[in-house]
Amino acid sequence: MSNNKIEHKQKTRQTWGSRLGVILAVAGSAVGLGNFLRFPVQAAQNGGGAFMIPYFIALLLVGIPLMWIEWTIGRYGGGFGHGTAPGIFHSMHEKNRFIKYFGVVGMFGPVAIFLYYCYIESWLLGYIFYSLTPTYIQALKLGKIAEFFGNYINVNSVLSPAYIFFIITFILNFVILYFGIKGGIEKVSTIAMPVLFILGIIMMVRVLTLGLTPGTHTPHKVIDGLGFLWNPDFNALKDMKVWLAAAGQVFFTLSIGMGVIITYASYLKKEDDVVLSGLTSAATNEFVEVIIGGSIVIPAAFAFFGPEKMIEIAKGGAFSLGFITMPMILEKIPLSILFTFLWFLLLFLAGITSSISMLQPAIAFFEDEFNTSRKKAVFIIAIVTFILMQPAIFFIGKGVVDELDFWGGTFALVLFATFEVIIFSWVFGIDKAWDEIHKGAQLEVPKIYKFILKYITPLFLLFILIGWLVQQGIPFILMKGVDAANKPFIIGTRIGLLVLLLILVVMVKVAWKKYKK
Amino acid sequence: MQISGWIMLTIAWGIIVFLCVYCFYRLFKEKIK
Numbered sequence: 170m171s172n173n174k175i176e177h178k179q180k181t182r183q184t185w186g187s188r189l190g191v192i193l194a195v196a197g198s199a200v201g202l203g204n205f206l207r208f209p210v211q212a213a214q215n216g217g218g219a220f221m222i223p224y225f226i227a228l229l230l231v232g233i234p235l236m237w238i239e240w241t242i243g244r245y246g247g248g249f250g251h252g253t254a255p256g257i258f259h260s261m262h263e264k265n266r267f268i269k270y271f272g273v274v275g276m277f278g279p280v281a282i283f284l285y286y287c288y289i290e291s292w293l294l295g296y297i298f299y300s301l302t303p304t305y306i307q308a309l310k311l312g313k314i315a316e317f318f319g320n321y322i323n324v325n326s327v328l329s330p331a332y333i334f335f336i337i338t339f340i341l342n343f344v345i346l347y348f349g350i351k352g353g354i355e356k357v358s359t360i361a362m363p364v365l366f367i368l369g370i371i372m373m374v375r376v377l378t379l380g381l382t383p384g385t386h387t388p389h390k391v392i393d394g395l396g397f398l399w400n401p402d403f404n405a406l407k408d409m410k411v412w413l414a415a416a417g418q419v420f421f422t423l424s425i426g427m428g429v430i431i432t433y434a435s436y437l438k439k440e441d442d443v444v445l446s447g448l449t450s451a452a453t454n455e456f457v458e459v460i461i462g463g464s465i466v467i468p469a470a471f472a473f474f475g476p477e478k479m480i481e482i483a484k485g486g487a488f489s490l491g492f493i494t495m496p497m498i499l500e501k502i503p504l505s506i507l508f509t510f511l512w513f514l515l516l517f518l519a520g521i522t523s524s525i526s527m528l529q530p531a532i533a534f535f536e537d538e539f540n541t542s543r544k545k546a547v548f549i550i551a552i553v554t555f556i557l558m559q560p561a562i563f564f565i566g567k568g569v570v571d572e573l574d575f576w577g578g579t580f581a582l583v584l585f586a587t588f589e590v591i592i593f594s595w596v597f598g599i600d601k602a603w604d605e606i607h608k609g610a611q612l613e614v615p616k617i618y619k620f621i622l623k624y625i626t627p628l629f630l631l632f633i634l635i636g637w638l639v640q641q642g643i644p645f646i647l648m649k650g651v652d653a654a655n656k657p658f659i660i661g662t663r664i665g666l667l668v669l670l671l672i673l674v675v676m677v678k679v680a681w682k683k684y685k686k
Numbered sequence: 687m688q689i690s691g692w693i694m695l696t697i698a699w700g701i702i703v704f705l706c707v708y709c710f711y712r713l714f715k716e717k718i719k
Binding site: 188192221225395399400452455456 | 688690697705706
């Protein structure tokens with residue numbers, strides 16, 4: 170047995186308080202803004218109801234298998250005292266001293282996403298407050314909501330309202346993390362997730378009954394809005410872009426490939442089930458995405474603006490849909506202030522349960538590999554992320570956020586998932602992997618998945634990686650169509666991210682050097 | 687909304703609701719601690 174394993178066995182790691190707690194925490198990490206804003210737009214733009222065919226295929230061949238892989242390797246690594254990918258990969262194949270470096274991508278991704286995600290989340294907290302103020306209500310009534318939004322996100326100084334709400338949101342995230350897995354993340358998830366679910370159902374029922382209750386007359390039928398999302402265009406299936414969009418959506422929605430689920434699963438006990446728990450968290454996320462998320466923004470926007478404006482609205486993007494279109498719609502119905510408030514609260518809860526999960530891998534890395542106390546680890550990560558977030562806040566219109574989203578939220582995700590599946594099915598070995606999945610399992614994985622995990626999932630991931638690189642990645646990397654004035658900011662962000670990646674590599678090297686001693 | 691739209695919606699919602707009910711039924715059957 171290596172020194173690494175001996176040393177870790179002596180440490181006591183945190184654990185989850187209940188099984189429902191960990192399921193809700195993973196579902197909370199998966200359920201984010203994308204469930205309500207990204208999914209409906211993707212579906213509407215990519216074949217409507219027909220989009221669900223590649224979506225479900227990707228869910229079965231990539232989404233659910235990766236969910237099981239992450240839960241399994243997380244629990245396995247946790248048994249050796251590792252909560253992040255470098256240590257987990259190392260414990261899966263100790264003979265190879267380079268394998269741990271593949272895991273660095275799984276720590277880099279969530280931190281890079283957090284650098285902009287937390288700021289966007291803070292807009293929601295700001296809007297929860299503003300939705301009750303006369304200034305905002307007046308702007309809504311005068312049709313100046315887009316102007317209000319533009320002014321709000323344009324931060325000039327640290328005294329700007331958006332910056333103050335950012336500070337509050339930032340502190341809130343770290344306070345939750347400070348209280349740890351059971352006292353912080355689990356407690357928040359077990360409260361926030363049921364509330365989010367109820368709010369989602371309330372918003373969904375409100376939208377689907379537009380035109381049926383007094384004072385809610387709409388120029389178009391809301392049911393035709395559902396049709397806009399669900400009427401299938403089977404010709405779209407001939408387009409590779411639609412398949413890539415569906416696979417990408419499944420990827421992003423389940424929080425797979427981020428390195429977050431493996432960290433959460435590392436706090437499980439050795440004989441805890443992962444099959445049923447993983448499937449339940451995926452199913453919960455799908456319910457919130459397809460059933461609730463698909464029944465709010467698109468049907469509501471269609472009912473008020475009609476089919477002509479829908480393409481324009483969908484092209485406006487997720488932020489415009491959430492912060493401009495939806496409040497404009499809600500303003501036209503009775504109890505508009507209440508529903509606008511509930512809308513932003515719903516999105517904020519979806520956001521915060523995701524953002525806390527993004528930082529736990531970095532905190533776990535300090536705790537597990539450097540024996541740092543949780544208090545100290547939270548403090549270090551807070552300082553570092555606070556500094557790194559400043560460019561995303563002050564240069565928001567200069568392409569910094571797009572860069573962070575591309576490298577952290579897209580490229581790192583697909584790449585890390587590819588590493589995970591290859592290491593799990595091929596390096597660790599599918600037979601050993603299959604036994605590991607079924608330890609303490611309360612549900613048997615169908616045998617066909619042994620074949621899927623070994624051959625189909627890796628191939629599907631390579632298809633996504635190559636297809637997406639050719640279609641969007643290379644033009645993005647080459648900065649095609651980018652305003653010349655923004656290029657220095659983009660290059661600066663890329664250098665910053667590269668430095669972050671290198672620092673993580675060095676930290677892994679230093680941590681393992683320490684084990685050797 | 688076209689009939690085909692209703693069919694797609696029913697299938698998708700049906701699969702997801704079934705999956706959720708099945709998973710939570712199994713979880714509660716195993717008595718969540």
